[in-house]
Amino acid sequence: MRPLFLQVAAVTRINIKSIPQRFWLSLSTVMAIALVVIVLLSFLAMANGFQQTLTSSGSDDIAIILRGGSQAEINSTVSRDQVRLLEEGPGVARGRDGKPLVSAELYLVVDGVKRSTQTKANLPLRGIGTEGAEVRKGIKIVEGRMFNAGANEIVVGKALLREFQGLEMGQVVAFATSRWTVVGVFEANGSVFESEIWADLPVVQSLFNRNNIFQTVRVRLDNPAALARLQRFVDEDPRLKLDVKSEAAYFAEQASQTSDLIQKLGWPLAITMALGALAGALNTMYSSVAARAVEIATLRAIGFGGFPAFIGTLVEALILAAVGGAIGTIATYLVFDGFSASTLGASFTQVVFSFSLRPALFGQAVLLALAVGLGGGLLPAIRAARMPIVAGLSQH
Amino acid sequence: MNDLVLIRKNLFRKKLRAILMLVSILIAFLIFGVLAGFERAFNAGEDVAAADRLMVVNKINFTQPLPIAYFNRVRAVAGVRQVTHFNWFGGYYQDPKNFLIVMAVDPESYMEVYRDQIEIGAEARAGFMRERTGALVGEAMLKKWGWKVGDRVPIMSNIFMQKNGSRTWDLTIVGTFTARKPSVDTNFMVLQYEYFNETQNLGRDLIGWMALNTASPSDNDRVAKTIDQMFANSLYETSTDTEKAFNKAFAAQLGNIALIVALVVGAAFATILMIVGNTMVMAVRERTREIGVLKTLGFSGGRILRLVLGESVLLALSGGIPGIALAALFAAAMETKVGNFIPGFAVTPAIALKAIALMLGFGLITGLIPAVSAMRLKIATALGRS
Numbered sequence: 001m002r003p004l005f006l007q008v009a010a011v012t013r014i015n016i017k018s019i020p021q022r023f024w025l026s027l028s029t030v031m032a033i034a035l036v037v038i039v040l041l042s043f044l045a046m047a048n049g050f051q052q053t054l055t056s057s058g059s060d061d062i063a064i065i066l067r068g069g070s071q072a073e074i075n076s077t078v079s080r081d082q083v084r085l086l087e088e089g090p091g092v093a094r095g096r097d098g099k100p101l102v103s104a105e106l107y108l109v110v111d112g113v114k115r116s117t118q119t120k121a122n123l124p125l126r127g128i129g130t131e132g133a134e135v136r137k138g139i140k141i142v143e144g145r146m147f148n149a150g151a152n153e154i155v156v157g158k159a160l161l162r163e164f165q166g167l168e169m170g171q172v173v174a175f176a177t178s179r180w181t182v183v184g185v186f187e188a189n190g191s192v193f194e195s196e197i198w199a200d201l202p203v204v205q206s207l208f209n210r211n212n213i214f215q216t217v218r219v220r221l222d223n224p225a226a227l228a229r230l231q232r233f234v235d236e237d238p239r240l241k242l243d244v245k246s247e248a249a250y251f252a253e254q255a256s257q258t259s260d261l262i263q264k265l266g267w268p269l270a271i272t273m274a275l276g277a278l279a280g281a282l283n284t285m286y287s288s289v290a291a292r293a294v295e296i297a298t299l300r301a302i303g304f305g306g307f308p309a310f311i312g313t314l315v316e317a318l319i320l321a322a323v324g325g326a327i328g329t330i331a332t333y334l335v336f337d338g339f340s341a342s343t344l345g346a347s348f349t350q351v352v353f354s355f356s357l358r359p360a361l362f363g364q365a366v367l368l369a370l371a372v373g374l375g376g377g378l379l380p381a382i383r384a385a386r387m388p389i390v391a392g393l394s395q396h
Numbered sequence: 397m398n399d400l401v402l403i404r405k406n407l408f409r410k411k412l413r414a415i416l417m418l419v420s421i422l423i424a425f426l427i428f429g430v431l432a433g434f435e436r437a438f439n440a441g442e443d444v445a446a447a448d449r450l451m452v453v454n455k456i457n458f459t460q461p462l463p464i465a466y467f468n469r470v471r472a473v474a475g476v477r478q479v480t481h482f483n484w485f486g487g488y489y490q491d492p493k494n495f496l497i498v499m500a501v502d503p504e505s506y507m508e509v510y511r512d513q514i515e516i517g518a519e520a521r522a523g524f525m526r527e528r529t530g531a532l533v534g535e536a537m538l539k540k541w542g543w544k545v546g547d548r549v550p551i552m553s554n555i556f557m558q559k560n561g562s563r564t565w566d567l568t569i570v571g572t573f574t575a576r577k578p579s580v581d582t583n584f585m586v587l588q589y590e591y592f593n594e595t596q597n598l599g600r601d602l603i604g605w606m607a608l609n610t611a612s613p614s615d616n617d618r619v620a621k622t623i624d625q626m627f628a629n630s631l632y633e634t635s636t637d638t639e640k641a642f643n644k645a646f647a648a649q650l651g652n653i654a655l656i657v658a659l660v661v662g663a664a665f666a667t668i669l670m671i672v673g674n675t676m677v678m679a680v681r682e683r684t685r686e687i688g689v690l691k692t693l694g695f696s697g698g699r700i701l702r703l704v705l706g707e708s709v710l711l712a713l714s715g716g717i718p719g720i721a722l723a724a725l726f727a728a729a730m731e732t733k734v735g736n737f738i739p740g741f742a743v744t745p746a747i748a749l750k751a752i753a754l755m756l757g758f759g760l761i762t763g764l765i766p767a768v769s770a771m772r773l774k775i776a777t778a779l780g781r782s
Contacts (some may be wrong), residue, residue, distance in 0.1 A: 025678060028670035035663040042659075069563055071492050074459070075555045077598065109459040111635075116652060119645040122457060175456050208460075209631065241561075269427065271666055276423035279416040280671035286412065289677065334461050343651045348459065350649065 012314035014295065016319065024286060028322040029284040030056030032277040033372050036270055037328025037365045040112040041357065042336045043266025044364065047259040050343070050358035054255035058223040058248035059193035061093075062135060064306050065217040065234070068241045072254075072347045073107040074124075078214045080104075082240055091226025094217050095134060101220035103131040106213070108184045109349055110175055110197070112344070114166040121342075123164065125154075125175070126255050128308070135220045136193065144184035144239055149200050150206075153173035155184035159352035163342045167197070178207045189326055192251065195352040197340070218247065274372050281376025285317050285351070288386040289384045296384055297392025306385035313381035316359045321373020325366045330367075399699070401705040406683070414711070417672050420756075421715025424668040425751055428459075429723025429743045431657045432750070437741040438653050440579045446512050447613040448477075450620055452606040453640040455633035458642075459484075461602035464630050467502075469530075472608060473622050475615040479608035480505035483592060486555035488753030489541065496537070497549060497584035499604075500592035509607055513580045520545075520571020527547070528591050530570035534582030537570055545569050551585075556596040565595070579740045596690070607639065665758070673762040677706055680766035687770050687776025701771040708763025709756060716755035720748055 017027050022302075025126045065086060066076040083104045086092070093101045106127035114121045130149070133139040137295045147153035158350065167173065173183045188194050203213050227246050234240045249288060288297070296309050343353035408414050436443075453471060454460035464481070471479050480502055487498030503525045507516055516524075516532065531551075533543060543549060550564045557563050566602035567587055575582050593600055610619050627634045647653075680687075684709050687700060695703075724743035731741050 025674045028674045031670055034665040035667050039660055069552070070554050072554075075486055109457040111455075111457045114648065117648045119648040121645075121649050122459070176454075176631065177629055216410060269660060272423055272427055272669065276420040276667055279420040279423070280667070281532075283413060283416045283671065283675055286645075290685065341651060344649045396728050 002154070003222045004305065004307065005309040008311045009295045011299065011304065011308035013317040015292075015312040018288070018292060019316065019320075022284065022291065025284050025287060026320055029277070029281050029320050029376070030327065031368050032280045033321050033324025033381055034328035034331065036273045036372065037113075037325050038332050038371050040266060040270035040368060041272055041329065041332040041361060041365045042355065043269070044361045045332065045336050045339075045355040045357045046260035047266065048358060048361060049341075049353045050262065050351070051259040053190060053351065053353040054192055054251045054267045054345075055248070056082075056189055057193060058246070058251035059137065060246055061221045061226075062246045062247040063219045063221055063227055063230055063244050064247045064250045065219065066086075066215075066243050066245075068243050070243070071214045074104075074109065074347045074349070076107075076215045077105065077170065078217055078242065080212050080214070081216060082242065083217055083248055085237065086217055086219065086234075089219070089230050091221050091223075091229045093222050095131075095154065099131075101135050103128060103135040103218045104201070104214040105129075105132060105216050105218065106201060106206065106210060107209070107347065108208055108210075109213045110394050112350070113166055115163055115165050115351075121164065123160065124347065125204065126196050126198050127201040128198055129201045132198070132201075132218075135218050136188070138186045138189040138191075139193070140186075142187050146197070146198050147183055150179045150203060151181045152178060152203060154180045154197050155186050156182055156197045157196050157198075157352075158185055158187050158325050159190070159194035159340070160196065160350075162184060162340050163350070163352045166346055175207070190354075192345070192351055193279075196349060229230060239381060257298050257346065258343065270368065274388045278375050280370050281317060281320065281372055282379065284320070285313060285377050285380035286314060286383070289380045292384075293387060293392045297389045298388055300387070300391065303326060309387070310381045310385035313384045314377040317377025317380070318370060318373040321369045321376070322366075324372075325369025328369065329365055399442070399703060399706065403703055406703070408713055410679070413675065414723055417675055418715040419712060420668045420671055421712060422719040424664045424718030425716040425755070426723050427664045428661050428751060428754070429720045429747060430726055431661055432747045433723065433727045433741055433743045435653060435657045436744060438650075439644070439647055440740045441647055442640050443514065443579050444577065445643050446609070446638035447636065447638075447640075448610045448616070449509075449639040450608050450610060450616060450623075450636050451639050452608065452623055452634050452636045454605075454644075455624075455635040458605055460632075461599070461604060462606070462634065464601045464603050466627065466632070466634070467603065467606065469626065470608060470623055473619060473626070475611050475619040475622075477609045477611050478505060478508045479606055481603040481606045482506075483589065483602075483604045484555070485551075485587070485592070485718050486553045487551050488548070488554060489551060492552075492554060496551065498553075499584065499586050500589045501586045501768065502589050503586075505655050506586060509609055513576055514573040514582065515576050516573040516694065517571060522584075523570030524588075527568060527570045528588060529566065529568055529586050531567040531587045532571050532573055533585040535572050535574045536581065537585055538582040540583065542758070543569055545571055551587075553596075556598055558591075558595050559597050565592075578742075580661070581740065634657075656717040665754075669758070669762065672708075672711070674766070676704075676711075676762050676768075677766045678702055680770050683770075684773065684778050687773055688775050691773070691775045691778070697771040700773075701767045704767035704770050705760060705763040706766070709759030712755040712759035712762070713752075716751060716758070720751045724748070 064204045067078060070076040086100045095101050108125045109122045110125045111120045112123040147155055161167060170180055173180045203317055230243045234242050234244050291297040337357050342350045342352040440571055454462055467481050483500040485498035485500055487495055487496040488494050507521060520532060524530050547569045548566055549566050552564050616638060623636045624634050727742050
């Protein structure tokens with residue numbers, strides 16, 4: 001009698017070698033599992049990409065200040081007096097020239113045309129002062145130059161250019177009766193700011209009839225811990241009915257809403273499809289057991305146990321699932337990783353983001369594939385192990 | 397024994413195999429039904445839109461305001477039957493998470509223009525015109541929050557403040573309205589523009605957008621051009637489009653939902669096409685000898701073809717119909733849960749019909765290869781094959 005593990009190895013080898021006999025059926029199972037993995041991974045990559053874009057936008061040592069209860073930049077209003085009070089607040093960092101690093105900004109929505117659908121979409125036009133780029137880190141002009149103070153000039157985020165048309169370098173854009181020239185393209189570490197149009201604050205204020213009105217204030221803090229001090233300062237001053245948050249927290253909140261929603265759609269869809277693939281896998285494995293009935297019975301007759309037959313069938317199913325999972329993962333990576341898309345964000349404007357996969361997601365997808373393989377192999381494997389010898393041998 | 401019995405017996409000859417195929421088909425059509433229902437709900441704005449309705453918004457973007465004076469000027473344009481105006485209130489109830497759709501409207505013209513979509517009782521109508529702090533609340537919204545007509549509800553805004561610094565408007569629910577079409581969502585409320593305009597702190601006498609009915613859809617183009625020309629080169633230029641186009645562009649802002657749905661449904665169908673197609677080929681090959689016997693008994697090639705195709709079509713229908721029924725049940729159960737997010741989520745008769753057409757097509761495709769090979773099978777080969 002051979003040791004058990006040798007029996008298992010022998011039977012497993014036979015199982016695997018017999019796969020080509022059921023080539024098309026096995027292939028259909030592999031492809032079914034691959035498609036399940038593709039659907040799951042593309043949703044997860046979408047959710048992850050959106051989350052990455054927003055979370056990379058927020059910085060721990062920048063505070064964002066909105067009118068109390070307004071939740072998003074677009075709803076907020078902050079007066080000039082309030083901005084002045086904030087400039088004197090505790091924990092506010094100062095630039096080399098000694099001026100406080102405080103950027104009061106205007107956030108307006110303008111129409112752009114989406115390349116893919118040729119429909120109008122909401123784009124953010126941010127009016128910022130010279131402090132705007134200084135308060136934020138990692139803003140880099142990659143083409144052209146920054147707008148000049150007082151001029152009807154705009155600079156455009158690099159991601160925005162990908163998804164929307166008419167904003168290329170040198171183009172003239174009309175907002176109402178005012179005409180603006182695109183003079184530069186900027187990068188912002190792949191953050192949500194790359195989905196924005198920036199222009200000089202006073203020009204935007206006057207052309208949009210919002211003189212002396214701001215919507216949000218961004219403050220560079222001495223360090224992340226200074227946030228609490230600034231919050232206390234604002235809470236204690238009745239003139240400042242404002243919400244102070246770290247920019248990181250602000251964007252993390254917005255990111256989780258949308259990316260949770262995408263995940264909540266993706267997982268049930270993938271699991272439902274996995275059930276369909278499971279039915280296919282069971283079908284394939286039962287066929288495999290039926291086709292090898294004589295062989296299994298013969299092995300049993302010469303002294304092999306039921307266990308090797310069980311393992312052999314299970315391993316065959318798991319191999320099909322693993323191959324399907326690998327094909328699905330590679331296909332998703334090749335087709336969807338870096339795929340650019342845009343959707344409406346919390347500030348009622350388009351956020352451009354790229355689908356992005358990360359190793360943990362691959363792990364989830366492979367687990368789902370193997371679960372289908374395990375489920376599809378288990379019952380047929382039990383049948384193989386329990387097959388009565390006489391019935392098996394008398395099949396022909 | 398007629399052919400139908402033969403088809404059924406053939407299909408369920410191996411019960412387990414048939415059930416597994418049925419399950420995978422059922423799941424594919426469940427996914428199809430749910431996603432098609434979702435997509436339809438998502439694009440419901442296009443269906444609801446009246447052919448003779450135009451939307452007038454600020455040319456920069458619809459979130460930019462227009463002066464109230466435009467209302468009377470648009471009303472005077474030839475071909476405009478009725479016009480009304482809206483302000484987005486940015487409402488919520490108690491907690492910012494409880495987002496509410498609240499708009500400030502001119503009561504009389506609002507109820508006139510949207511007569512085709514919502515039904516308002518005479519008492520509610522009179523109450524809304526009379527009561528300065530009154531609000532009309534849609535049936536769905538009343539139900540969602542457990543409010544009753546006559547209740548006084550504190551509605552907060554994330555955009556506006558009252559001049560006294562309060563963020564809350566206490567509104568009296570003077571009446572409710574119901575939808576005239578199933579695709580109209582009633583999860584919103586309207587309050588009086590005059591009251592809103594006088595109490596809010598951000599710029600007076602501005603409106604968000606206007607909606608108007610033209611005398612006839614054939615006037616749409618001319619009316620839209622006249623309005624936009626009238627305000628050209630002013631501080632507030634307008635962009636006038638049909639309600640349908642406006643709703644379509646708005647839905648498209650969320651993303652290319654139609655494409656996502658098509659890809660997922662395509663993946664689900666490709667999966668079962670392979671599984672079921674291969675299994676059918678295998679099932680018919682196992683029956684080679686039997687087909688030889690049938691042919692010997694005088695079954696024509698055409699009849700054999702019909703038998704196999706009948707089997708695959710029966711399989712598709714038996715799996716697909718319960719699948720689409722399950723999708724309808726699922727949508728009905730989910731409607732109250734997701735109604736706020738996607739109103740009108742349902743598997744409509746049109747979706748069900750499309751599903752049945754897909755089932756027939758699917759049955760024919762999966763059966764085609766085995767059916768043709770069975771038809772062409774020569775008796776000698778069939779009986780010779782062991």
